[in-house]
Amino acid sequence: MALGTSGCAMLSTQATMIPYSPSDGVNIPDSGPLQVRNVLVVSDEEGVDGNLVAAIVNGTSEAHTLNIEYGEGSSKSAEKIRVPANTTVSLGTAETDPLLLEGIDTKPGANLPMFFQSGDSDGILFDVPVLDGSLDYYGDLLP
Template identity: 50%
Template sequence: MKARLAASAALALGLALGASGCSMLTYQATTEHYDASDGVSLDVGDLQLRNVLVVSEDGEDGNLIMTVVNNGDDDVELGVQFGEGGGDVQTIDIEAGSTVAFGVDAAESEEQLEPLLLEGIDTQPGALLTMYFQYGDAEGIDKQVPVLDARLPEYADLAP
């Protein structure tokens, strides 16, 4: 009787470990951040830039599409450059505690602005455009931003 009880307990323990052991030992992909859309994301100081992408028809000019969240207590002037050698800096004013959407449909609580025109990107749709984002004393970040065309319906009206 004791042998049967011990065997049942061992079997129950083995089943419990077998059923739960995978989650103890296996890598959990859900703990990793990923960009669930076509664009890329980055953080520059107190700013969170989400779903950053460029829409272009001809690869010469493109519209910068993104949402910027300023979690800081200060208004900032975000500088944006594109290309390997830098180039002209476009600046964008972002108020403290605000969320600003450039070229995308914004929720009612967000400010929505037109896309930012980038002239002379010289990057064909399907490729990546090197961009640099920086403000104030925050460390700037280089990021490879996807360049898409207007084939998808959600980008049809966003090409320059």
């Protein structure tokens, strides 16, 4: 009798095997040789402009450029970030300012669709959360 009631965990997915982003930002999968981690945008309540905060990891022996696109149609914008070999560039820290994204037109609480690409990869379109400065540690990151 006990065998029939105790085997349910054997058939369910182990929760520790499910990938997730354990922070306010998101990790971008399959963007090429560069790994883009903990990406988020900080904006004021109007959501006109935003500051991109992220860690961009280059674990290769060559420098690479991360290409970023956001917006649609005539308001589409592009940015490039060069990351030296075997280096991590952390945007939004004491050493490196966040990257200003002008004209995002996305209010805090929503997601901003952004395209990330590096190396020879096709890149990926991913929804990046837009946060406000109500938490102390994001207050200094407002545009």
